[in-house]
Amino acid sequence: MLAARADGDRLAAGFDRLFEALRRLNPADGLSLTTASTLRRLDRCGDHRLSELAAAEGVTQPAMTQLVSRLERDGLAERCPEPADGRVVVVRITEAGREVVRRRRAERAERLAALIEHLPDRDRAAIEAALPALDHLGELLTDES
Amino acid sequence: MLAARADGDRLAAGFDRLFEALRRLNPADGLSLTTASTLRRLDRCGDHRLSELAAAEGVTQPAMTQLVSRLERDGLAERCPEPADGRVVVVRITEAGREVVRRRRAERAERLAALIEHLPDRDRAAIEAALPALDHLGELLTDES
DNA sequence: TATTGTTATACTCTATAACTATA
DNA sequence: TATAGTTATAGAGTATAACAATA
Numbered sequence: 001m002l003a004a005r006a007d008g009d010r011l012a013a014g015f016d017r018l019f020e021a022l023r024r025l026n027p028a029d030g031l032s033l034t035t036a037s038t039l040r041r042l043d044r045c046g047d048h049r050l051s052e053l054a055a056a057e058g059v060t061q062p063a064m065t066q067l068v069s070r071l072e073r074d075g076l077a078e079r080c081p082e083p084a085d086g087r088v089v090v091v092r093i094t095e096a097g098r099e100v101v102r103r104r105r106a107e108r109a110e111r112l113a114a115l116i117e118h119l120p121d122r123d124r125a126a127i128e129a130a131l132p133a134l135d136h137l138g139e140l141l142t143d144e145s
Numbered sequence: 146m147l148a149a150r151a152d153g154d155r156l157a158a159g160f161d162r163l164f165e166a167l168r169r170l171n172p173a174d175g176l177s178l179t180t181a182s183t184l185r186r187l188d189r190c191g192d193h194r195l196s197e198l199a200a201a202e203g204v205t206q207p208a209m210t211q212l213v214s215r216l217e218r219d220g221l222a223e224r225c226p227e228p229a230d231g232r233v234v235v236v237r238i239t240e241a242g243r244e245v246v247r248r249r250r251a252e253r254a255e256r257l258a259a260l261i262e263h264l265p266d267r268d269r270a271a272i273e274a275a276l277p278a279l280d281h282l283g284e285l286l287t288d289e290s
Numbered sequence: 291t292a293t294t295g296t297t298a299t300a301c302t303c304t305a306t307a308a309c310t311a312t313a
Numbered sequence: 314t315a316t317a318g319t320t321a322t323a324g325a326g327t328a329t330a331a332c333a334a335t336a
Contacts, residue, residue, distance in 0.1 A: 010276065011254070011257050011258075011261065011272070011276070012250055012251075012253045012254030012257050013250065013254075014276045014279055014280050014283075015167055015170075015253070015257065015279075016185070016250060016253065017280060017283035017284070017287060018167070018279050018280070018282065018283045019164070019167040019168075020182055020185070020283065020286070020287050021282060021283040021284075021285070021286035021287055022160055022163070022164040022167070023164075023178060023182075024203065024286045024287070025160075025286070030302095032302080032303070033168065033178075034303085034304095035303095037165055037168075040161070040165070049317085050317075050318065051316090051317060051318075058169065059303095059304075059305090060304075060305060060306080061317080061318065061319085062304085062305075062306085062307095062318085062319070062320080062321095063303075063304050063305070064318095065318065065319060065320090066302095066303075066304085066319095067303085067304095069319095070302090070303095085312080085313075085316095085317085086311075086312050086313080086317095087311065087312045087313070087316065087317040087318070088312095088316095088317065088318085089317075089318065105157055105158065105161060106157075108157045108160070108161065109156070109157030109158075112156050112157050112160065113156075115282065115285050115286065116156065116282075118285055119278065119281060119282065119285075122278070123277070123278035123281050123282070124278070126274055126275040126277070126278040127156070127275050127278050127279065127282070129271055129274065129275065130271040130272050130274065130275035130278075130279075131155065131156070131159045132268070132271070133264065133267070133268035133269070133271040133272050133275075134159055134160075134163050134272065134275075135159050135162060135163070136264055136268050137163065137166060137260065137261075137264065137268070137272070138159075138162035138163045138165065138166040139162070139166075140166070140260050140263060140264075141165070141166035141169045141170070141260065142162060142165050142166055142169070175325095177325080177326070179326085179327095180326095194294085195294080195295065196293090196294065196295075204326095204327075204328090205327075205328060205329080206294080206295065206296085207295085207296070207297080207298095207327085207328075207329085207330095208326075208327050208328070209295095210295065210296060210297090211296095211325095211326075211327085212326080212327095214296095215325090215326090230293095230294085230335075230336075231294095231334075231335050231336080232293065232294040232295065232334065232335045232336070233293095233294065233295085233335095234294080234295065
């Protein structure tokens with residue numbers, strides 16, 4: 001078992017570098033990290049109110065207003081009225097938006113696969129074994145329940 | 146052993162979510178991801194020419210000129226002349242800059258440790274076992290040899 | 291002439307504050 | 314009054330193109 005403090009430091013140093021690496025795997029298609037994350041959220045978890053999206057992505061409401069406007073302009077999402085409450089805007093991903101999510105994930109998968117070929121077998125096995133745990137760690141932070 | 150294609154997809158989906166999670170661990174101290182990455186690079190690998198930094202961080206030379214100007218303005222790095230070639234600018238991290246790197250890493254470590262406590266023992270063990278492999282994966286992308 | 295870095299200009303993305311519409 | 318969202322305005326960060334200095 002891990003002693004929380006000392007291994008927190010080790011983990012932080014390791015994840016620091018891993019984060020930098022993953023950042024470089026990001027497709028250079030002009031979508032900001034927040035935009036891509038918002039699209040993935042809409043794809044995975046369905047419709048959200050605009051204020052919910054802002055809170056979930058950690059940006060202000062005006063920032064999310066503009067982000068959604070850009071998504072709408074590019075045909076990747078749409079605003080839907082909420083009959084029960086005229087103040088509310090519900091944001092929904094379009095089929096074109098889902099396609100963008102798929103394309104980005106495929107591109108990242110391709111780059112990862114190319115990288116993984118250069119790792120020794122034992123490293124690949126260790127990462128494969130840790131995938132469920134890493135996924136659980138991801139769930140703890142992304143609130144996609 | 147992993148079959149490259151299929152497991153590239155699995156890894157990409159897992160790392161997609163892990164990346165989102167790690168992004169949320171980032172200290173909100175006003176430093177952009179590129180700025181923080183540049184500081185870490187200077188801390189880990191020593192002095193760099195401005196053009197080297199731009200290439201390593203994947204930004205243009207004018208962008209790095211401005212980034213370094215901001216670091217200099219904030220006392221986190223300094224420009225040094227290169228006697229052997231008057232065109233060259235060498236960028237060096239200051240002690241204040243190193244302190245920022247340490248503080249950010251400590252903050253991330255603290256948040257990670259708090260998260261890890263919520264993972265079951267077997268997940269923690271799997272992540273610990275995979276740390277060297279994840280580090281190797283990071284090395285493949287960040288060119289910090 | 292080629293290389294290194296900076297300046298000029300424009301665009302994206304974000305924040306805070308003020309505003310509109312609905313409840 | 315309170316809430317959901319938008320508009321107004323300002324600042325950070327980036328890119329491309331043009332420029333200055335050195336080799």
